[in-house]
Amino acid sequence: MEYQITTKDNVASIVFSGDITFSENVSFRQLLKDIAEQPVNRCEFDLSGVDMVDSAGLGMFLIAREQADTAGWKLAVTGAQGHVASMLKLTKLADLLDG
Amino acid sequence: MAIKPNTQTGNNPELIKSVLGARILVVDDMALMRQMIGMCLSRGGYKNIVYADDGDEALKMIEADMPDIVILDLNMPRVSGYEVARTLRADSRYEGLPILVQSASETPEERVEVFAAGATDFVSKPINQPELLARVQMHLQNRFLIESLTDFRARMQSELVMARDMQQSLLPETPSVREIERASGTKLESFYRASFELGGDLWGCWLLPGDCLGLFVLDIAGHGVGAALNTFRVHATMARFQRARSDPARFLTELNNILVPSFPLGQFATMFYAVLNYKTGDMTYAGAGAPRPMVIGDKGVRLLDSTGIPVGIVKKPGYVNIEDKLQPDESLFCYSDVLIEAPQPDGQMLGEDGLIAWVEEEASKPGRNNLVSRLLRRFFEGQPTSLPDDLTAVAVHPDRECRK
Numbered sequence: 001m002e003y004q005i006t007t008k009d010n011v012a013s014i015v016f017s018g019d020i021t022f023s024e025n026v027s028f029r030q031l032l033k034d035i036a037e038q039p040v041n042r043c044e045f046d047l048s049g050v051d052m053v054d055s056a057g058l059g060m061f062l063i064a065r066e067q068a069d070t071a072g073w074k075l076a077v078t079g080a081q082g083h084v085a086s087m088l089k090l091t092k093l094a095d096l097l098d099g
Numbered sequence: 100m101a102i103k104p105n106t107q108t109g110n111n112p113e114l115i116k117s118v119l120g121a122r123i124l125v126v127d128d129m130a131l132m133r134q135m136i137g138m139c140l141s142r143g144g145y146k147n148i149v150y151a152d153d154g155d156e157a158l159k160m161i162e163a164d165m166p167d168i169v170i171l172d173l174n175m176p177r178v179s180g181y182e183v184a185r186t187l188r189a190d191s192r193y194e195g196l197p198i199l200v201q202s203a204s205e206t207p208e209e210r211v212e213v214f215a216a217g218a219t220d221f222v223s224k225p226i227n228q229p230e231l232l233a234r235v236q237m238h239l240q241n242r243f244l245i246e247s248l249t250d251f252r253a254r255m256q257s258e259l260v261m262a263r264d265m266q267q268s269l270l271p272e273t274p275s276v277r278e279i280e281r282a283s284g285t286k287l288e289s290f291y292r293a294s295f296e297l298g299g300d301l302w303g304c305w306l307l308p309g310d311c312l313g314l315f316v317l318d319i320a321g322h323g324v325g326a327a328l329n330t331f332r333v334h335a336t337m338a339r340f341q342r343a344r345s346d347p348a349r350f351l352t353e354l355n356n357i358l359v360p361s362f363p364l365g366q367f368a369t370m371f372y373a374v375l376n377y378k379t380g381d382m383t384y385a386g387a388g389a390p391r392p393m394v395i396g397d398k399g400v401r402l403l404d405s406t407g408i409p410v411g412i413v414k415k416p417g418y419v420n421i422e423d424k425l426q427p428d429e430s431l432f433c434y435s436d437v438l439i440e441a442p443q444p445d446g447q448m449l450g451e452d453g454l455i456a457w458v459e460e461e462a463s464k465p466g467r468n469n470l471v472s473r474l475l476r477r478f479f480e481g482q483p484t485s486l487p488d489d490l491t492a493v494a495v496h497p498d499r500e501c502r503k
Contacts, residue, residue: 062412066364091409
C-alpha cells in the first residue's frame with residue numbers, strides 16, 4: 001500500500017494504491033496519526049488505485065471512521081472498484097464508512 | 100597499554116556474566132604462547148580457560164566438552180589448525196562455535212585459506228593483547244546473543260504451534276462429523292489449514308431438531324494472537340445460545356450483541372450460517388459478509404447472498420433470513436477469503452469468478468464428494484507452503500439416495 005496526502009482548505013485527500021491488507025497495519029496507523037495532526041474537517045479516501053482489500057484492511061477503515069467521529073471530521077470513501085467494491089458491498093461497510 | 104577487565108558488554112549484566120564465564124579453549128603447540136594468551140585472557144577477566152597442545156588433543160577436548168570459543172594456532176605437528184577448523188565445520192554440532200585463528204605469517208592467500216577452512220576471525224602474531232581481547236569479547240557476545248535469540252525464537256515457535264493446535268481443537272472432530280453424516284445422509288467435506296501465524300478461522304456443524312443441520316463458517320479479521328484469542332471467545336460465546344441455532348438471523352444477532360462490546364475497534368468476524376433440512380433440501384441462511392457460498396449442481400454454480408455487516412461492529416446490523424432450496428443434485432460450498440485473495444503464480448488473485456470457473460470445471464468431473472479436495476489440490480499447486488491467512492473450505496454434499 002502506498003498513499004499520498006494533499007490538504008487544501010481543511011480537506012485532506014488521500015490517494016491509495018496497491019493492496020490494503022493486514023501487513024499495512026503499521027503504515028495505516030501512521031497515516032491516521034498524520035491526519036490527526038492536521039486541522040481537517042473532511043477526509044477523502046480515494047480507493048480507485050487499490051486492487052484489493054482484505055478483512056483486516058476493512059478493519060483499518062473502521063478505525064479511521066471511529067477516529068473521524070471522535071475528532072469531528074467527515075470521512076468519504078470514493079472510487080472503489082473491482083474486488084474492493086465487492087468487499088464493501090458484501091460487508092455493507094460502504095454506508096457505514098461514508099458520512 | 101594496560102589491559103582492563105572486560106566490561107564493555109553494554110548494559111546487559113547477564114551477557115557480561117556469560118561472556119566472562121565463557122569456556123575458552125587455547126590451542127597452541129608452544130607452551131610459551133599458551134601461557135601468554137592465557138595470561139592475557141585472565142587479565143581480561145576470563146576465568147574458564149583450558150589448553151590443548153595440538154590439534155588432535157583439541158578435537159578430543161571439544162568432543163568431550165564444547166567450549167564457547169576456540170583460539171587456534173595454525174602450524175602444529177600432527178593435526179594442523181586448518182584441519183581442526185575443517186573438522187569442526189563439517190560437524191553441525193559446532194556450527195555456531197567461533198574459531199579465532201592466530202598465525203605468524205599473514206599473506207592475503209593465507210587469509211583466504213584460513214577463512215575457507217572455516218575460521219570465524221583472524222589475529223596475527225605477535226599477539227596484540229588488547230586486540231585479542233576485543234576480538235574474543237566480540238565473538239563471545241555474538242555467540243551468546245545469537246544463542247539467546249535462537250532460544251527465544253524456538254520457545255515462541257513452540258508456543259505458537261501449541262496455540263495453533265488448541266485452535267484446531269475448536270473445529271468439529273471426525274467422529275462428530277461422521278455422526279452428523281450418518282444421521283443426515285450427507286457427505287461433509289471439510290478442510291482447514293492455519294496460516295504461518297495464528298489465524299482466526301472457525302467452522303462448525305451440528306444436528307438440529309426437525310431433520311435439520313446447522314453449518315457456519317466465520318473468519319475473524321486480521322491474524323496473529325489477537326485474532327486467535329477472539330476465535331476462542333466466539334467459540335465459547337456460541338455455546339451459550341443453543342436455542343437460537345435453528346434461526347440463522349437470530350443466531351448471528353445474538354452473537355453480535357455479545358461481541359460488539361467485547362471486540363476491539365477494527366476487529367470483526369465475517370460469517371455465514373445456514374440451517375438445512377436434509378430431507379427436503381429447504382435451507383434458511385443469513386450472512387454477515389462472508390465470501391458468497393456456492394450451491395453446486397450438475398448444471399453449474401449459483402451464489403448465495405451472504406451480504407451483511409460483519410459480526411462485532413454495530414449494535415443493530417439487521418441480519419435477515421433468506422430462504423433457499425437445495426435440489427437433490429446440489430452441494431453447498433463455503434470457504435474463507437484467502438482462497439480467492441491469495442496471489443496465484445501469475446501474481447493475480449483468483450477472485451470469485453476465477454474460483455467459480457474452477458468449481459464448474461471440477462464439478463463436471465466424476466466424484467462430487469471429493470470436489471473440495473480436488474479444488475484445494477489445484478489451489479496449493481500454485482501456493483507456497485505457508486498461506487497469508489487461514490484457509491477453511493467446507494462442503495455439504497447430498498447423498499442422492501437419501502434425499503428424494
